[in-house]
Amino acid sequence: MARRTSEEIRAEIDRCAAFLRIAEDFGKVFFPEEAALREALEGVPDKDAFVARCLKNGATLSEVLSGFEQAVNDHMSAFADTAPDSVAYATGLRAYYRERTGRELLSDFPPPTGKLKAIVKRGKIRNDTEFYLVKECVDGLEDNPKTAAMGRDLRALLGAYEAGG
16 A cells, blocks of 8 residues: 555545544434433544644554544444444435535445455454454344354454454
8 A cells, every 4th residue: 555645644534524523413313312412522522633632642643544434434334234223323324424415425435344345355454443343343244144254254353353463
């Protein structure tokens, strides 16, 4: 993979942060009973202040981006699950994103199934971002007869990653 410039990494952070704002707003609509709690909590922090604080504390831009990608993956994992509540969340988020941006969510942020298949094919989880994506998706995959084999393979890769291999 070609090395990205700071400007390219910052642009990707901006893109992820914009999605996370939309997902946070959608969460208030989708989970109205939790809206007051979500308001009371900090929610998604101010992106620029958060990035500056991370850099000041010694993180690299790539590490900051990895954190944003993990947060995006938390939402996108619903697209790898077939449980009715996950399907409802994914469907609603997709429509809300389209309403807010005029674009298709799955074009801007592909569903994680492609990443998960690539991890299985490679036979190894490469980093914490992949680890947390797999960890977020594996239960739903194992519960679906169509994806159970991939779920078992990913579960084994989780174990190997956690064991340091």
